[in-house]
Amino acid sequence: xxxxxxxxxxxxxxxxxxxGVVIGLGILGCYFFVDPMGMCVGCFIGQTLSWVExxxxxxxxxxxxxxxxxxxxxxxxxxxxxxxxxxxxxxHIRGGKPRFLLTSFLGGILISFxxxxxxxxxxxxxxxxxxxxxxxxxxxxxxxxxxxxLGVQLLRRLA
Amino acid sequence: xDSKQIIGLAxxxxxxxxxxxxxxxxxxxxxxxFLFKNNYLFKxxxxxxxxxxxxxxxxxxxxx
Numbered sequence: 294x295x296x297x298x299x300x301x302x303x304x305x306x307x308x309x310x311x312x313g314v315v316i317g318l319g320i321l322g323c324y325f326f327v328d329p330m331g332m333c334v335g336c337f338i339g340q341t342l343s344w345v346e347x348x349x350x351x352x353x354x355x356x357x358x359x360x361x362x363x364x365x366x367x368x369x370x371x372x373x374x375x376x377x378x379x380x381x382x383x384x385h386i387r388g389g390k391p392r393f394l395l396t397s398f399l400g401g402i403l404i405s406f407x408x409x410x411x412x413x414x415x416x417x418x419x420x421x422x423x424x425x426x427x428x429x430x431x432x433x434x435x436x437x438x439x440x441x442x443l444g445v446q447l448l449r450r451l452a
Numbered sequence: 453x454d455s456k457q458i459i460g461l462a463x464x465x466x467x468x469x470x471x472x473x474x475x476x477x478x479x480x481x482x483x484x485x486f487l488f489k490n491n492y493l494f495k496x497x498x499x500x501x502x503x504x505x506x507x508x509x510x511x512x513x514x515x516x
Binding site: 307308309310311312313314315316317318319320321323326362363365366367368369370371372373374375376377378381415416419420421423424425437438441442444445448449 | 454456457458459460461462463464465466467468469470471472473474475476478479481482483486487492493495496497498499500501502503504505507508511
C-alpha cells in the first residue's frame with residue numbers, strides 16, 4: 294500500500310488535463326478570495342501600475358511597504374513557475390535569434406495593448422466569462438478564436 | 453501581510469507550478485488545434501472551463 298502510494302507519487306505527471314482542474318479551482322479561488330477579475334498577470338500588473346500612478350499624482354503615500362493582494366499573487370505565480378523549473382532541472386537562460394527577440398517584443402506590446410484597451414484576456418473571457426454567461430465574453434471569445442485563425446494563416450504564409 | 457495576501461500568494465505558487473510543469477496555455481491550445489491538429493493542450497483548457505463552470509454552478513446554488 295505504501296509502496297503503491299510512493300509509485301503513484303513518483304509516476305505522477307502533470308498533463309494539461311490534470312492541470313486544468315487545478316487551474317480552474319485556482320481561478321475560482323482567486324475570484325472569491327483575491328479579486329473578481331479572476332487570475333491574470335496582465336490585469337494585476339496593470340492595477341499595480343495604476344496604483345503607482347495614483348500615488349505619484351496625488352499626495353498618497355508611495356510604496357507603503359505592504360504588497361497588495363494582486364502583487365503577492367503575481368509574485369507567487371512567478372515563484373511557483375521558478376520552483377517547478379528548478380526542480381525539473383529545466384532552468385537555464387535561453388538566448389534567441391534577433392528576429393525571435395523582435396517578434397517577442399512586438400507580440401508583448403500587442404497582447405498588453407489588447408488587454409488594457411479591450412480586456413482581451415483568455416482567462417477572463419475564456420473561463421470566467423464563458424462559465425459565468427457574460428454576454429461580452431460570448432462575443433469576445435469567438436473573436437479571439439478568429440484572431441488565432443488569422444495568426445495561424447500568417448504563420449503558414451511565413452513558413 | 454493580511455490573510456488575503458497569503459491566500460493570493462499560495463494560489464499563485466500552486467498555479468505557477470502546475471502551469472509550468474504541464475505547459476498549460478489557452479491561446480497555445482487553440483494554436484496547436486488549428487496549426488498542428490493536436491488536442492493535447494486543448495484538453496487542459498476544457499478541463500479548466502468545466503471545473504470552473506461546475507463548481508461555479510454548485511456554489512451558486514448553495515450560496516443563494
